[in-house]
Amino acid sequence: MEIMTLLSQYIRTKWLGKRFFSRAQLERWQEAKVRAMLRRVLPHSPFYQKRMGSLQLGDWRSMEPIDKKLMMAHFDELNTLGITKAEAFRVALQAETTRDFTPQIGTVTVGLSSGTSGNRGLFLVGPKEQAKWAGAILAKALPGPLWEKHRIAFFLRANSNLYTAVNRRRIRFSFFDLLTPLEEHLGHLNDYQPTVLVAPASMLRLLATAQRQGRLRVAPVRIISVAEVLDPLDEAYIREVFGQIVHQIYQCTEGLLAVTCSHGTLHVNEDLVVMEKEYLDERRDRFFPILTDFSRVTQPIIRYRLNDILTEKRSACPCGSLFLALERIEGRADDLFLFRHEREERWVSVFPDFIRRAVIAASDEIEEYTVRQHSPYTLEVSLRVRGQQESIVQEQVHRSLLQMIREHHGQLPMITFTPYQLNLGTKKLRRVERCFLDEQQDEYRCP
Numbered sequence: 001m002e003i004m005t006l007l008s009q010y011i012r013t014k015w016l017g018k019r020f021f022s023r024a025q026l027e028r029w030q031e032a033k034v035r036a037m038l039r040r041v042l043p044h045s046p047f048y049q050k051r052m053g054s055l056q057l058g059d060w061r062s063m064e065p066i067d068k069k070l071m072m073a074h075f076d077e078l079n080t081l082g083i084t085k086a087e088a089f090r091v092a093l094q095a096e097t098t099r100d101f102t103p104q105i106g107t108v109t110v111g112l113s114s115g116t117s118g119n120r121g122l123f124l125v126g127p128k129e130q131a132k133w134a135g136a137i138l139a140k141a142l143p144g145p146l147w148e149k150h151r152i153a154f155f156l157r158a159n160s161n162l163y164t165a166v167n168r169r170r171i172r173f174s175f176f177d178l179l180t181p182l183e184e185h186l187g188h189l190n191d192y193q194p195t196v197l198v199a200p201a202s203m204l205r206l207l208a209t210a211q212r213q214g215r216l217r218v219a220p221v222r223i224i225s226v227a228e229v230l231d232p233l234d235e236a237y238i239r240e241v242f243g244q245i246v247h248q249i250y251q252c253t254e255g256l257l258a259v260t261c262s263h264g265t266l267h268v269n270e271d272l273v274v275m276e277k278e279y280l281d282e283r284r285d286r287f288f289p290i291l292t293d294f295s296r297v298t299q300p301i302i303r304y305r306l307n308d309i310l311t312e313k314r315s316a317c318p319c320g321s322l323f324l325a326l327e328r329i330e331g332r333a334d335d336l337f338l339f340r341h342e343r344e345e346r347w348v349s350v351f352p353d354f355i356r357r358a359v360i361a362a363s364d365e366i367e368e369y370t371v372r373q374h375s376p377y378t379l380e381v382s383l384r385v386r387g388q389q390e391s392i393v394q395e396q397v398h399r400s401l402l403q404m405i406r407e408h409h410g411q412l413p414m415i416t417f418t419p420y421q422l423n424l425g426t427k428k429l430r431r432v433e434r435c436f437l438d439e440q441q442d443e444y445r446c447p
Contacts, residue, residue, distance in 0.1 A: 002131040009135025010146055016271050020322050030274050033294040034060060041300045044080035048302060061276070065290050065305040068121050068253070079124055079299045081108065088122045099177065108298060113253040121253040126298040133256060136272060136295075138171070140259040141249060143196065143222040146171075151192060153220075155185075155199035156227065182206055186216050195221050198249070200228040201235075202422065202429035205368075208241035224249055228428050229331050229352075233360055233368065250329060252308075254301050255293045258326060261319040268324040275324060277312070278305065286311050286330065286351065307333045309351065328353065335434045337373045339410030347376075348410040352432040355401070362400035363393045368420055371401075373434045377413045382420040 020026040035057045042049055051063050071078060075085040083105055092112035095101045104110065109130055113121040125133065138146055147170060155176045174192055176185050178200070189207075197220040199207065204225055210216035223238060224247045238246050248266055250258035255273055258266045268275050272295045277287035286309055293301040309332065313325035331352040339348045359369050359381070368384040379401065385393045394417045402412055422429070 002128055005128055005131035006135040006138075007146075009132040010139045011135075013136045013139035013271060023322055026270060026322055030270065030294070031058075034274060034292055037294040037297065037300070038302075040297055041080060041302075045078055045300055047074045047078040048300060051302075060292070060302070063303045065303045067305050067307070071304070072121060075122060080297060081106075081124070081126075083108065083124060085122065088124065092122060099179075111253070122299075123253045124299040125296075129296055129298060132295055136256060136269070137249075137259075140269070141196070141198075141222070141224060141247070142171075150196055151194045152196045152198060153189060153192060153194035155203045178203065182210070186210060190217050193218055196224065197222070198224040198226055200428065201225045201230045201238075202228060204238050204246070205234050206422075208238045212241050222247060226251065229329055229430070231356060231431050233366065233431075237367075248329075250326075252306070254291055254304055254306060255296065257289075257291070261317060261321060263317060263319050265313065265317040265319065266326040266329070267317070267319075267321050268326065270323045273301075276303075280309065284312075285314075285327075288333070309333060309336075311353070331430065331432060334437075335430065335432055337432075337434055338376050339405060339408070339413065340376055342406075342409050342411050348408050350405070350408050350410065354404055354408070355432045358400045358404040359397055362396040363388070365393050366397075368422070369397075369431060370420070371432050373413075373436070375436060377411070379413050379415045380418055381415060382418050384420040 020029070038048075038052075038057050038060060042052060051066075052060070055062055072085065075088070076082070087105060088110050089112075091103055091105055091110045095103060095110075096112065105124075107127045109125045111123045111125070113123070142148075142150055144150070149170045151172045151174070153174050153176055155178055157178050174188075174194070176188070176199075182203075197204070197207070197218070204223065207216055211218065220242070221244075223242050223244060225235075225238075226249045230246065230248055235246050245260075245264040247260040247264065248258075249256070249260075250266060256269055257273060257275070258268045260266050272293060274292040274294070276290040276292075278290055280286040280288065289306045289308065289310055291301055291304045291306060293304075309330040311327040311330060313327040317325045335352050337350040337352075337355060339350065340346075341348050355371050359371060360366065363385070365385045365388045366383055367386055370382045372380045374380060381394070381397060381401070383390065383393060383397065398415050398417075401415060405412055
């Protein structure tokens with residue numbers, strides 16, 4: 001670990017945002033960073049050399065965006081070290097099979113995404129990038145300064161050298177494997193007494209239930225949700241049990257994208273990435289992000305379109321940061337619900353957030369839920385309720401969903417209700433999920 005790089009990045013991250021007095025100043029600084037990154041990357045990445053063609057450095061935004069499929073198809077010529085996809089997959093899959101996540105390719109850490117969108121993505125991180133990531137995450141996520149003692153409990157599907165890089169003399173990091181049954185973790189957590197608890201929202205919910213029941217007895221000073229969409233229902237429950245804001249880290253194969261401030265607002269890490277917006281609605285609230293990460297060189301991320309639907313926050317955050325604020329991460333474009341229009345020969349798409357709100361607003365008795373769209377004409381709803389009879393709540397949810405679909409002028413589907421089950425492990429919890437690939441239904445995605 002390059003300790004001086006880590007410390008330097010920690011200090012820059014802590015104080016850099018305070019140097020900017022306007023968006024224009026920040027954007028000029030970002031532009032200089034992107035051009036410097038391109039000068040380093042282009043001679044060693046045949047893929048991006050071809051993408052740039054005859055464009056000047058200042059015209060980099062004219063490059064066509066890429067996506068995960070294209071990145072993986074050209075992995076060998078995209079990364080700057082000539083690492084082959086076959087070699088990277090071999091190391092990553094072996095780590096997942098053995099649950100030993102220490103092997104590298106030379107000094108390069110290799111990781112594998114969970115494949116929520118259907119394809120698993122590889123990421124490569126060099127030693128200097130790893131140190132910079134550790135410095136940035138410590139600056140943005142720790143509840144106190146670097147020199148204080150911290151015990152971090154990290155629940156994830158897979159460990160990585162990237163995460164253990166935060167282990168320092170006063171900072172202890174302990175990985176908790178999501179594949180291990182919860183009961184086996186509770187004793188370790190009670191002994192470890194984490195000051196920072198990091199986990200997917202579904203696991204945080206289970207831990208909050210264990211805490212409420214007295215099986216878990218911890219008092220973390222910061223709770224951080226990662227890897228899954230933080231549903232408002234889960235956020236409220238976790239916040240109530242632990243008595244504090246539920247923070248979020250928005251990170252994926254493509255980089256460390258956003259972290260919440262002290263007020264709980266997600267701010268894009270514009271000291272690390274440029275996030276362009278491809279708007280999805282007339283109000284210009286929702287957008288696909290197009291990312292350019294000027295902090296990465298080993299596996300460059302340049303004009304990369306993510307499949308996530310983000311909602312921009314319109315009101316100013318009390319923290320005063322100039323960095324782009326997000327209202328929410330809605331989910332993936334794959335989970336837009338599709339219905340036939342009630343009168344016209346066309347399709348109607350409904351954002352996941354409308355589905356969530358229709359369910360949550362139907363009854364205060366709903367504790368947990370999932371909604372799956374199996375076809376344009378059938379929805380499956382699973383509920384866990386308290387207090388009232390389940391049949392009453394089901395009828396309320398049924399009315400609420402149909403009313404919302406009417407408002408979008410969609411043909412009304414058949415809605416069936418099934419018992420609620422939560423199965424954690426390698427699959428992320430998606431409370432709102434479309435199970436067919438597209439309107440032609442040429443692929444079915446749910447188990």
